[in-house]
Amino acid sequence: MRGARAQPVGSTDVYRFALRPKWILSHLFVIGLAVLFVNLGFWQLRRLDQRQAFNETIRAALTQGPIPLVPGVMPSEWERVELQGRYRPGTDVLVANRVQNDQSGYWVLSAFDTAEGTLVVDRGFVPRSLVAQGSLAVSAPPSGTVDLVGTVQKSRRGVFATSVGTSKVIEISQVDVGKLGERWGATMLPFWVHATTAQGSPLEAVLDPTLNNGSHLSYAFQWFIFSIIAVIGYPLILRRNARARVGDIGPSDDAPM
Template sequence: MAHDDGAVSYRFALRPLWILSHLFVLACIVGMFRAGFWQLDRLHQRQELNATVAARATEPPLTLDGAAALVDAVGVEGADFRTVEATGRYLSDEQVLVRNRSQNGSPGYWVLTPLADDASDHVVTVNRGWVPIELVERPDGAELYAPPDGPVTVAGYVRATEEREGLGVEDPPGDLDTLSRVDVDRYDQQVDAELDSYWIQLSLQAPEQAQRVPEAVPLPPPDDGPHLNYAGQWFIFGTLTAIVYPLLLRRRAHKPAERHGVPEQVRDETVGAAP
């Protein structure tokens, strides 16, 4: 009896391998849309950060006493990016580097140096800026980015301590020359003076560095970043996958060989030999 080649059957799609294919494609679609919504969430976070930085930049700068009082009242997050000014002396013997920090696409370190305030008993961690790896590896490199001797006046931004996230490295105990992040609590363990709970991201210093290093670490650019574009790409990929995969199933369902489980060449020969 001849087969009805005009009929369409999707029974092949119930085979175990095809079911695995359906589940895989479904997981990909869900993952793509989740990635898109995650990028939108990152966009909203970026917009909130930009608004916070812009609003706090217009407020008068804090002294270290004022910064400490604000942090005690609202927490470090509530004081993040407030401008602060201080005059004091760097404790150069307590200086450490923070690993794996890049600037303008070049790898390097951040330089952390405690500053003892002349007007109070506060000692605060100052991120004096970024230095390239090549400079740190030079025999005379430390001299080139050493802090000035004597009194200095610094201006910068209050920043919250950085905490370990996910699979991040945990710094071991002891006196270390480098840290994995600006963890003020960990840094405080190897500094003789008691550090304030936040750190300062330096923007200006007088007198300036003689060798123009370290380079000040810039604030995040006041834009939305690439998150909206990334979200759009993920949504497009997910939508296309949801459209194209059923079309592929439909095309396979219209193939006679797949429909009847008989190689198409054999079917043609059989049909040709029929009386």
């Protein structure tokens, strides 16, 4: 007596296993992954748009000539400004964890008194090795009246740390204008500047930021590819299990979870 005829893989009946609870959970899981991957891809594209807009803002600001400070007017971030004043002796503070030309090191901050008020000036970059050797002692700021050009930066929250190296200079994690003003006993202007030329030896001028689009586009493509793999690969898994049930390959009752 002949056995029942095996149903073809294309028949809907062989996919009834996919209606079992564990398989339904598997479907929902894969759908959720695909939706997540697509959203992560679009998130990376939004990040790319933000990065491009940020780059254009910086590029426009850096291509304009420096402007003088106007009392009571807050300059825009990355705008170049002209300053005239005097460095306040004994106010050096290091900003930790800076990298320039593949060297780790510090920015060197000092208080700068101008007719418009006192502000923080980043005098330049110094490699970590020089600080450890005590070489920062020879990087005193220029004396007398100083004319300089710098790029405006916003204050960030930072915390002080212990002295570093043999120079006994205080370290801070970010350029926090408020905390620096408290330490120096001065009322500060609400921004700070990177000096475009090094202010004291052996400091190096802080380089302008590298304006590129980063890896956002490639990350977006990766997330979209993952979503395509989920959408195309999962039906293939279902078909493989359907074939197992008609005897083409060994049976399998387990959902791929």
